[in-house]
Amino acid sequence: MNRRNNCLSFALMLAAGVTLCAPLQAQDNGRGKTTSILAVSWQPAFCETKPNKPECKTQTADRYDANHFALHGLWPMRKNYCGVDQADIDADKKGRWTDLSEVKLSATTREALDKLMPGTQSALERHEWIKHGTCTNLSQEDYFAEAISLLDTLNASKVNALFAAQVGKAVTQDQVQSAFDESFGAGAGRRVKMRCEQDGDRRIVTELTIGLGDGDPKTPLANRIQAAGGTKFDCDQGIVDPVGLQ
Structure with a gap:
């Protein structure tokens, strides 16, 4: 039965005082196209596995990345170097990586990136730029400014x-998929993969990778996520x- 046959006539609806023919709602199927990945780390877990990294030796409980996601990278799909x-x-x-050329950024972007x-x-x-950023057709400033903006939105969610x-x-x-759906729209959680590593008798969450569809640097994160394809969540608990x- 088609939609027209499901609806009462306009005259009957007016007489009844109700609208019985609601608009059709598109159902999310996760079949968009993922063109890039936003990769974010849970830094304390990363440092659990890489304690000798400089950023791990200096990490403290009051530093921003102790309770916010840290930027790993913004990766175009299937394009490197x-x-x-x-x-x-x-x-x-x-x-x-220190042998690579320095990334040239404005003072404002450099300060935000270091945080x-x-x-x-x-x-x-430097690694993220030559491996991934060079494939975006963006300048170094615009590439990192876009990644910062996306992560700021995630960290405010x-x-x-x-x-x-x-x-x-x-x-x-x-819990994680529901939080994505509440923050970025129905089905957003289906565009996310959670990665975990075993640490002794604990399984700890190390990273989220979030599928993004097409959009320019000003496109909101929610729109980019909704335009992406679905993925397997991977780690069901950590x-x-x-x-x-620990």
Whole structure:
């Protein structure tokens, strides 16, 4: 039976004083196209596995990344090292990130990046730029400004509020996906993957990767997530690690 046959005539609806024919609502199927990935770390868990990193040696319980997501990167899908010299590719793959050219940013963007990406203490931004940023057709300033804006939105959402409230306790797939749906619209949680690592007898959440669809740097995060395709959530439950080795 088609939609027209489901509706009462206009005259009958007026007589009844009600509208019985509601508009059809599109149902999310997660079948958008993922064109890039926003990767964010839970830094205390990262430092649990990499305690000798400079950013981990300096981490404190009152630093921003103790209870907010940290920027790992913004990755175009299936494109790496665009127009990069082989010598730089080799240095990057060997982890010699301080040998790479410095990323040139405005003072405002540099300050924000150092706060949101503690890995700048290990020159992570140089690695992220040559491997991923070079494939975005953006300048260094615009690339990192976009990543900062997306992460700021995530950290102001119910997703970060959930993780901050659960420090030292577990979060589940249902909780995380629900927080994404509440913050960024129905189905947003289906565009997220949660990664965990085993740490002794604990399984700790180390990272979220969030699928993004097409959009310019001013497109809201919710719209970018809704335009992406679905993905497998992966880790169904993990502990939100506090600062300090456990």
